[in-house]
Amino acid sequence: MDGCKKPARRQFLRQLGAASALGFAGQMPLMSRALAAENYTGITDNKSLVCVFLSGGMDTHNAYVPYATGAYNEYAALRQGLAIPRASLLPGIGNTIGFHPALASLRTLFNERKLGLVANVGNLFKPMTPADLFSYYETGTSTVAIPHELYSHSHQSELIQLNAIRLPGASATG
Numbered sequence: 001m002d003g004c005k006k007p008a009r010r011q012f013l014r015q016l017g018a019a020s021a022l023g024f025a026g027q028m029p030l031m032s033r034a035l036a037a038e039n040y041t042g043i044t045d046n047k048s049l050v051c052v053f054l055s056g057g058m059d060t061h062n063a064y065v066p067y068a069t070g071a072y073n074e075y076a077a078l079r080q081g082l083a084i085p086r087a088s089l090l091p092g093i094g095n096t097i098g099f100h101p102a103l104a105s106l107r108t109l110f111n112e113r114k115l116g117l118v119a120n121v122g123n124l125f126k127p128m129t130p131a132d133l134f135s136y137y138e139t140g141t142s143t144v145a146i147p148h149e150l151y152s153h154s155h156q157s158e159l160i161q162l163n164a165i166r167l168p169g170a171s172a173t174g
Contacts (some may be wrong), residue, residue, distance in 0.1 A: 064106075064117055067091050067098035123147045123156050
């Protein structure tokens with residue numbers, strides 16, 4: 001890109017929204033809020049919450065893993081040939097989490113308490129057991145509410161991006 005000036009972030013977001021032939025960017029509620037924030041002048045510090053949505057493009061089970069001996073052994077047994085060897089992990093504060101060797105900069109931020117890790121995030125309405133799920137798929141009924149298309153990655157991703165996850169019959173407000 002010789003001689004090309006990189007667009008500012010907000011200009012890029014505007015261009016992305018305008019260029020979307022399907023209007024996908026306009027469907028994301030947070031996009032309009034990000035664009036509207038340009039005119040807000042009440043921000044006096046520089047704290048940010050950044051969420052990177054990789055659409056399944058990262059094996060997070062190997063990005064940060066249990067480091068304590070017992071928990072690591074359980075992880076290694078479940079991951080079989082995919083587990084990162086414990087000796088190559090970068091331990092975090094308290095030696096309960098180990099970071100992938102390529103994520104040293106994230107480990108540093110975590111140890112400085114500038115990075116938080118969020119695990120086991122999904123579209124469940126409340127915790128459920130494997131028996132709840134098997135019952136649902138075998139009989140079509142369950143004692144707990146199960147999100148529509150639970151095992152469809154594309155549907156679940158869309159629900160997260162549209163902030164449309166709600167109990168069956170519940171209103172879309174709130």
